[in-house]
Amino acid sequence: xxxxxxxxxxxxxxxxxxxxxxxxxxxxxxxxxxxxxxxxxxxxxxxxxxxxxxxxxxxxxxxxxxxxxxxxxxxxxxxxxxxxxxxxxxxxxxxxxxxxxxxxxxxxxxxxxxxxxxxxxxxxxxxxxxxxxxxxxxxxxxxxxxxxxxxxxxxxxxxxxxxxxxxxxxxxxxxxxxxxxxxxxxxxxxxxxxxxxxxxxxxxxxxxxxxxxxxxxxxxxxxxxxxxxxxxxxxxxxxxxxxxxxxxxxx
Amino acid sequence: xxxxxxxxxxxxxxxxxxxxxxxxxxxxxxxxxxxxxxxxxxxxxxxxxxxxxxxxxxxxxxxxxxxxxxxxxxxxxxxxxxxxxxxxxxxxxxxxxxxxxxxxxxxxxxxxxxxxxxxxxxxxxxxxxxxxxxxxxxxxxxxxxxxxxxxxxxxxxxxxxxxxxxxxxxxxxxxxxxxxxxxxxxxxxxxxxxxxxxxxxxxxxxxxxxxxxxxxxxxxxxxxxxxxxxxxxxxxxxxxxxxxxxxxxxxxxxxxxxxxxxxxxxxxxxxxxxxxxxxxxxxxxxxxxxxxxxxxxxxxxxxxxxxxxxxxxxxxxxxxxxxxxxxxxxxxxxxxxxxxxxxxxxxxxxxxxxxxxxxxxxxxxxxxxxxxxxxxxxxxxxxxxxxxxxxxxxxxxxxxxxxxxxxxxxxxxxxxxxxxxxxxxxxxxxxxxxxxxxxxxxxxxxxxxxxxxxxxxxxxxx
Numbered sequence: 001x002x003x004x005x006x007x008x009x010x011x012x013x014x015x016x017x018x019x020x021x022x023x024x025x026x027x028x029x030x031x032x033x034x035x036x037x038x039x040x041x042x043x044x045x046x047x048x049x050x051x052x053x054x055x056x057x058x059x060x061x062x063x064x065x066x067x068x069x070x071x072x073x074x075x076x077x078x079x080x081x082x083x084x085x086x087x088x089x090x091x092x093x094x095x096x097x098x099x100x101x102x103x104x105x106x107x108x109x110x111x112x113x114x115x116x117x118x119x120x121x122x123x124x125x126x127x128x129x130x131x132x133x134x135x136x137x138x139x140x141x142x143x144x145x146x147x148x149x150x151x152x153x154x155x156x157x158x159x160x161x162x163x164x165x166x167x168x169x170x171x172x173x174x175x176x177x178x179x180x181x182x183x184x185x186x187x188x189x190x191x192x193x194x195x196x197x198x199x200x201x202x203x204x205x206x207x208x209x210x211x212x213x214x215x216x217x218x219x220x221x222x223x224x225x226x227x228x229x230x231x232x233x234x235x236x237x238x239x240x241x242x243x244x245x246x247x248x249x250x251x
Numbered sequence: 252x253x254x255x256x257x258x259x260x261x262x263x264x265x266x267x268x269x270x271x272x273x274x275x276x277x278x279x280x281x282x283x284x285x286x287x288x289x290x291x292x293x294x295x296x297x298x299x300x301x302x303x304x305x306x307x308x309x310x311x312x313x314x315x316x317x318x319x320x321x322x323x324x325x326x327x328x329x330x331x332x333x334x335x336x337x338x339x340x341x342x343x344x345x346x347x348x349x350x351x352x353x354x355x356x357x358x359x360x361x362x363x364x365x366x367x368x369x370x371x372x373x374x375x376x377x378x379x380x381x382x383x384x385x386x387x388x389x390x391x392x393x394x395x396x397x398x399x400x401x402x403x404x405x406x407x408x409x410x411x412x413x414x415x416x417x418x419x420x421x422x423x424x425x426x427x428x429x430x431x432x433x434x435x436x437x438x439x440x441x442x443x444x445x446x447x448x449x450x451x452x453x454x455x456x457x458x459x460x461x462x463x464x465x466x467x468x469x470x471x472x473x474x475x476x477x478x479x480x481x482x483x484x485x486x487x488x489x490x491x492x493x494x495x496x497x498x499x500x501x502x503x504x505x506x507x508x509x510x511x512x513x514x515x516x517x518x519x520x521x522x523x524x525x526x527x528x529x530x531x532x533x534x535x536x537x538x539x540x541x542x543x544x545x546x547x548x549x550x551x552x553x554x555x556x557x558x559x560x561x562x563x564x565x566x567x568x569x570x571x572x573x574x575x576x577x578x579x580x581x582x583x584x585x586x587x588x589x590x591x592x593x594x595x596x597x598x599x600x601x602x603x604x605x606x607x608x609x610x611x612x613x614x615x616x617x618x619x620x621x622x623x624x625x626x627x628x629x630x631x632x633x634x635x636x637x638x639x640x641x642x643x644x645x646x647x648x649x650x651x652x653x654x655x656x657x658x659x660x661x662x663x664x665x666x667x668x669x670x671x672x673x674x675x676x677x678x679x680x681x682x683x684x685x686x687x688x689x690x691x692x693x694x695x696x697x698x699x700x701x702x703x704x705x706x707x708x709x710x711x712x713x
Contacts (some may be wrong), residue, residue, distance in 0.1 A: 045397055091407060
């Protein structure tokens with residue numbers, strides 16, 4: 001749950017990177033940590049790993065202030081992907097304000113993706129949340145792998161058109177798509193929280209100020225926001241509408 | 252709100268006291284003081300002292316307790332001086348003496364302050380002290396980070412264990428409920444069987460009784476053909492009665508309502524009587540049936556009729572499953588009790604008087620044997636090793652179930668060793684009668700009685 005303290009002008013947001021084992025959740029955080037700079041970037045904390053696999057979770061804290069003095073803490077967590085660590089996963093997921101689902105693009109991992117997504121749904125339900133009520137973005141990771149091994153661009157576009165979540169493509173190892181996924185999720189989360197708590201008016205911080213402060217304190221270019229705000233879904237939906245206009249379907 | 256079970260929510264600010272490893276600070280301070288002999292102290296956000304390492308030498312002054320106390324008071328005073336960044340705070344008490352104060356922040360929140368000093372302002376370049384303070388801030392930050400990560404790990408560990416425990420508790424509860432339900436069903440089934448067999452037996456007694464009267468000519472003389480038919484009715488009636496009695500016994504045992512009147516029983520007599528009632532069948536198949544009975548045997552505590560039934564059942568089985576001209580042997584001996592896990596083991600058989608002993612009864616045949624995978628089930632009620640519709644050997648599948656039930660009702664154990672195609676050995680134990688157990692001394696134990704056979708089931712599998 002978001003932590004809001006209006007008199008103290010403080011706000012804390014919890015974002016969780018979910019997904020199957022070895023889909024690249026930790027890599028996302030590591031790469032994000034590597035790409036951002038400045039005082040805002042906290043230390044990346046990796047808790048209990050064996051053979052490079054997360055046992056508990058990773059945590060990347062980010063702290064920044066807007067020009068009007070609103071203090072914002074964003075905590076990024078990863079869950080352990082392996083099936084057996086479900087208690088930990090549920091624990092980390094508790095109180096999440098937004099979820100980035102990191103899917104593995106490899107065709108061979110389809111089952112693992114599906115299982116993890118169902119697990120996310122189940123765990124959310126058990127902690128009293130519904131998937132539809134929570135800001136979720138999907139990241140298709142490992143886009144750099146050779147063609148036949150991974151889901152094709154058309155398949156991902158189709159996936160994006162089918163679901164409500166914004167969809168991002170990424171090669172987290174190289175850092176591609178990592179920042180748009182993060183900013184996209186944070187944008188979606190801000191919108192959802194703003195709708196619920198009227199953040200912009202109560203804190204006196206418009207959305208643009210919030211993100212400008214964030215980008216500035218993370219040493220990112222304002223243009224980084226563009227990629228985040230135009231996820232695949234928007235593109236797919238746009239082209240879909242165009243097709244609809246040209247050629248009405250069905251009897 | 253944050254609880255111990257939910258360490259990862261956001262509201263609760265970090266408490267420096269929870270995450271600061273004072274021991275680590277002391278170790279580092281000792282090492283750093285070798286180069287820069289300045290006192291170090293860490294205070295929490297409310298000005299409470301968490302850790303202090305006075306200068307080891309070369310500070311303003313060392314040694315005197317009064318000086319140490321004064322130093323501490325000054326450091327504490329400096330700690331609560333607010334400001335930003337690394338700052339020099341001049342001593343209010345002593346001219347020319349200063350402290351360097353730095354905030355310790357984590358995640359955008361000031362958790363406490365670090366105070367270095369006191370030091371003589373004229374003896375140290377401000378840049379040197381500032382650099383040292385910066386180094387210290389980084390070191391403390393590292394230590395806090397390690398402590399924080401340890402704290403989170405520990406909290407999460409506890410939460411995960413609690414969660415696992417609750418899951419297990421939940422599952423245990425459901426299992427216990429299921430077991431209870433099954434036990435209740437089992438009791439209902441046994442009680443139903445007991446009632447139904449009793450109800451079946453009553454009219455059957457009349458069928459048998461009237462058939463006997465017909466045969467005895469009480470209703471007038473019967474022709475040969477008529478006698479033959481009534482004879483068959485009588486035989487089949489007897490078979491049916493035995494079957495129903497068997498079911499009744501089993502269900503009574505399962506329902507826990509079978510009562511055994513027990514006395515000291517001489518098993519030699521029981522075996523001889525049982526042999527008498529099965530010998531005609533054995534002779535028909537030209538089987539050799541041998542008795543191996545030790546001369547000096549104690550009596551057992553048991554019910555003569557039930558034990559007779561047990562032996563007859565085992566012998567009948569042996570006769571049924573042994574091809575013509577085969578061999579059957581029944582033996583009686585005293586052996587260590589089968590339920591004593593250490594009576595027989597890697598180092599041999601325990602001698603009498605060093606553990607529980609029991610009467611061991613074994614019925615060995617050279618018959619067709621039992622496949623390994625079926626060994627575990629031969630004592631189940633209605634189980635047939637060959638249950639195919641074309642099976643060669645008849646029977647209800649109650650005999651061995653009754654054997655097991657009766658033996659166990661006596662407090663004994665029954666098991667079977669078998670090798671497919673080479674025969675089976677059924678063994679069971681019975682408790683020695685109280686009256687005779689005192690006479691058990693040396694001898695009586697058959698060495699190698701329970702050597703490890705290749706294929707067995709029963710209590711000695713441990």
